[in-house]
Amino acid sequence: MENKIIKKIQLPVYLRLTTILLGIVLIIFVMQQAKSILVPILVSGLLAILISPLTSWLEKKRMAPALAAAIGLTALLILISGIVYFFYNQILNLSGDLEGLELRFGQLVGQINAFIAEHFDGAVPISIDSIKDLVFIQVRDNINVLTQGILATAGTITLIFIIPVYIFLFLYYRGFIVDFFKKVFTKQHEEKVNNAVSKVKSVVQNYIKGAFIVICILAVLNSIALYSLGIKHAMLFAVFAALLNVIPYVGPFLGAIFPISYALLTTDSLWYPFGVFLAFYVIQLFEGNFFTPKIVGSKVSMNPLMTIIALFVGNFIWGFAGMILFIPGIAILKVIFDEIEGMEAYSFMLGSVKPKNKTGANRARSAIQKARKAIKSKRAKS
Secondary structure, three states, rough: OOOHHHHHHHOOHHHHHHHHHHHHHHHHHHHHHOOHHHHHHHHHHHHHHHHHHHHHHHHHHOOOHHOOOOOOOHHHHHHHHHHHHHHHHHHHHHHHHHHHHHHHHHHHHHHHHHHHHOOOOOOOOHHHHHHHHHHHHHHHHHHHHHHHHHHHHHHHHHHHHHHHHHHHHHHHHHHHHHHHHHHHOHHHHHHHHHHHHHHHHHHHHHHHHHHHHHHHHHHHHHHHHHOOOOOOHHHHHHHHHHHHOOOOOHHHHHHHHHHHHHHHHHOOOOHHHHHHHHHHHHHHHHHHHHHHHHHOOOOHOOHHHHHHHHHHHHHHHOOOHHHHHHHHHHHHHHHHHHHOOOOOOHHHHHHHOOOEEEEEEHHHHHHHHHHHHHHHHHHHOO
16 A cells, blocks of 8 residues: 555656756756855865864874864965965066067067968958957956955955865864764764765865875976976966866866967967977876876776866856866765765766776886886896
């Protein structure tokens, strides 16, 4: 009788799909409207998880939890302040070159128009003024905002104060938050909750620490490449491109555009922009096949399809902040799905795909591993 009643109250497939779609639309709408609330909380939570090992270590040294959280927060703020100060000075230096870049751009477009007029009869020449309005005026206005007016907005001032407060509170009450999740579920699920919390913490720390190390390595390699080619403002372009690398697939492309364009406008030979392109391409090959897999690890790895979808959905909902936050967010969802019965398929869908046939990069990696094993065995025998 009970089975019959359950069957009667089950909704048709099309109604269930409609309910799911309406739920997704409602969630997206709420996330868009609550951006100013959710983004600071999520950023603060990720940064708090990053520095929680430092506060835990200080607490083990019998330091008061509030003081340990304050020291961890201070160390983080010093690091962020140094990065902001670096970019502020570098952007100020770059703003002094805008007039020369604009003049050189006009000359370059004039040469292109002369070539078009000579070889293609009736072709419409490129309008210099429209491109200048599109590119240089926008760049100049954005630099002025960054260097003069960004700190004057009420929203920025609020974020500057509220995010450190959130971080401190997350660090101070982290044990209380974990206990809350344990109480939400029954005791029989306590082990799974502990596993999920520890895995989420590990994933976030691996992702942020690994990404920071990769950014430092890329910044050094990019700087060496640009300095060796004699590109001005090499440090700014190198660090900026390294930071953009946190956005998969799109970030490296955007990071390479700026130094290539600058080299094209400030040098007399096409070999310089080509050299920048080649250097960044080689560096990205090493980053994708060696640095990120070895440093960040496989716990945060996702298949390219889900990564690209996460980027576009994140950009649609929260803009640039969403593109950055949705990558670790999807990785956290994958960990949670692993611990929930019936959700393993979704975790599998989000995870990385193991290729059946070895690619060139995989073959090279396996060859290197075999060579290392052979060297170790020879040393052991000798």
